Amino acid sequence: MNTVFALAGIVIKELYRRKDFYVLFVLTAVITIAAASVQFFHDSHIVRYVKDLCLLLIWISALLVTIAMAARQIPSERENRTIFPLLAKPVTRGQVILGKFLGCWLASGIALVVFYLFFAIVTGTREQNWPVLNYIQALLLQWIMLGIVTAMTLLGSIFLAAPSSTVTIVFTIVAGILFLGRHLNVVAIHNTEPLRDIIYTIYFLIPHLELFDVRERLVNDWGLVNWLDCLLAALYGAGYMMLFLLLAWLGFRRKNLSVS
Amino acid sequence: MESILRTENLCVEYRARGLRQETKTALKGLTISVGTGEIFGFLGPNGAGKTTAINVLLGFIPPTKGSASLFGIDVRQPIARQRIGYLPELTYYYKFLSAEELLGFYAKIFKIPCAEADKRIDQLLKLVELEHARKRLIKTYSKGMQQRVGLAQALINNPDLLVLDEPTSGLDPLGRMKVRQIIQRLKSEGKTVFFSSHELGEVETICDRVAIIHEGELKGIGTVSDIVGQHHGNLEKAFLDIIGYQSQSTL
Numbered sequence: 001m002n003t004v005f006a007l008a009g010i011v012i013k014e015l016y017r018r019k020d021f022y023v024l025f026v027l028t029a030v031i032t033i034a035a036a037s038v039q040f041f042h043d044s045h046i047v048r049y050v051k052d053l054c055l056l057l058i059w060i061s062a063l064l065v066t067i068a069m070a071a072r073q074i075p076s077e078r079e080n081r082t083i084f085p086l087l088a089k090p091v092t093r094g095q096v097i098l099g100k101f102l103g104c105w106l107a108s109g110i111a112l113v114v115f116y117l118f119f120a121i122v123t124g125t126r127e128q129n130w131p132v133l134n135y136i137q138a139l140l141l142q143w144i145m146l147g148i149v150t151a152m153t154l155l156g157s158i159f160l161a162a163p164s165s166t167v168t169i170v171f172t173i174v175a176g177i178l179f180l181g182r183h184l185n186v187v188a189i190h191n192t193e194p195l196r197d198i199i200y201t202i203y204f205l206i207p208h209l210e211l212f213d214v215r216e217r218l219v220n221d222w223g224l225v226n227w228l229d230c231l232l233a234a235l236y237g238a239g240y241m242m243l244f245l246l247l248a249w250l251g252f253r254r255k256n257l258s259v260s
Numbered sequence: 261m262e263s264i265l266r267t268e269n270l271c272v273e274y275r276a277r278g279l280r281q282e283t284k285t286a287l288k289g290l291t292i293s294v295g296t297g298e299i300f301g302f303l304g305p306n307g308a309g310k311t312t313a314i315n316v317l318l319g320f321i322p323p324t325k326g327s328a329s330l331f332g333i334d335v336r337q338p339i340a341r342q343r344i345g346y347l348p349e350l351t352y353y354y355k356f357l358s359a360e361e362l363l364g365f366y367a368k369i370f371k372i373p374c375a376e377a378d379k380r381i382d383q384l385l386k387l388v389e390l391e392h393a394r395k396r397l398i399k400t401y402s403k404g405m406q407q408r409v410g411l412a413q414a415l416i417n418n419p420d421l422l423v424l425d426e427p428t429s430g431l432d433p434l435g436r437m438k439v440r441q442i443i444q445r446l447k448s449e450g451k452t453v454f455f456s457s458h459e460l461g462e463v464e465t466i467c468d469r470v471a472i473i474h475e476g477e478l479k480g481i482g483t484v485s486d487i488v489g490q491h492h493g494n495l496e497k498a499f500l501d502i503i504g505y506q507s508q509s510t511l
């Protein structure tokens with residue numbers, strides 16, 4: 001595990017030495033603060049819109065940071081050839097995949113903590129209310145979702161050479177799952193065979209990322225989700241993470257690293 | 261003398277990926293053996309298969325046929341690389357790290373305890389004369405400095421075998437001299453060095469034995485004095501004779 005943690009440490013160092021995260025954080029902060037400073041007709045419920053907007057920006061920013069970071073890990077190791085001195089050490093390709101995954105996942109967790117602290121400060125100052133447990137639950141669920149996305153992106157980056165292609169494809173898939181995933185079974189019912197079976201198969205195969213989205217509960221102060229349900233969601237997420245990592249390892253294990 | 265690096269009838273073919281491409285044979289039955297404490301020069305013109313052989317030895321690519329082992333362990337096993345240090349031809353390191361951080365990272369990979377790693381990092385940075393720049397990011401280093409960081413990372417685990425791929429390529433005369441001094445110092449410590457190079461004068465000075473390959477085939481192997489003696493001149497003449505090069509004036 002030492003090697004895996006050492007590799008993860010490098011990914012985290014890279015995150016705080018690059019500008020991507022800071023740019024997205026500043027952008028999120030500026031838009032939220034600008035929105036929070038607006039008062040329409042002295043509407044006391046306007047804080048809900050601010051919360052909704054801030055959480056939406058957090059979701060988009062966290063997804064962008066995570067996907068962009070995970071997509072470049074393996075391709076940049078190959079392109080910059082840093083993979084060669086690394087694999088010349090007693091390091092297996094499986095450890096490289098695991099280390100990269102762990103690094104990206106931990107880094108996205110750090111980014112989420114920063115985002116949620118900002119969210120708590122913004123909403124707390126407006127509402128004079130600090131539902132800390134709700135924030136922690138939302139953060140944890142989103143972090144598990146980002147774990148699935150990280151593993152999915154790493155898998156994509158094994159087969160697609162250009163990080164930009166991986167980012168585009170994974171972002172489209174994730175957006176598609178978040179917006180349409182929960183409705184696919186309804187769409188399937190309204191279709192005839194064989195399309196119905198195909199849509200049903202997709203419905204049962206895709207990771208339902210929307211299960212980890214509790215933004216509405218935060219915005220409307222609906223209280224906590226049952227922690228047992230959270231645990232089940234975590235196990236569901238862990239299953240997908242393992243599946244994607246296994247596929248990534250199978251793809252990377254025999255990959256001919258272009259050497260000349 | 262115990263053999264710590266061995267290849268047996270090593271063949272590597274790069275399979276054609278398209279209809280218009282042909283299968284390229286990079287190595288044709290390479291058999292070499294390097295003993296403990298030797299400085300072994302691996303020579304050949306560009307495209308001869310030197311880097312391919314090194315890539316097989318380091319487990320980057322699998323051989324199509326034959327076998328390769330380090331310390332008697334098949335190179336496909338990661339544990340075979342526990343006691344080796346590798347310096348690539350060009351500097352391929354995380355440029356967002358400082359030299360100190362990079363060496364610390366590789367020390368963790370070798371599971372070197374923290375206190376020992378710190379001591380070792382200090383010694384290596386002193387050896388490659390980079391103490392003054394230890395906290396600077398590698399991206400701000402000159403090429404020579406990056407090459408020296410490379411040498412330091414290759415030595416972090418105090419390896420018994422060093423694999424150096426063109427260690428002096430692109431360095432100025434002072435940089436070359438420093439690398440040469442380090443290699444000779446390693447020899448005096450009983451380390452084995454396997455290195456590929458184009459610098460024949462350098463090879464002649466520091467190598468105990470050399471192997472010359474051309475178009476993937478081993479054309480000659482032996483001590484420098486034997487090879488030079490057989491061709492009545494210096495190593496450059498012997499090298500050109502062995503690879504079958506004829507100059508314009510001769511033609």
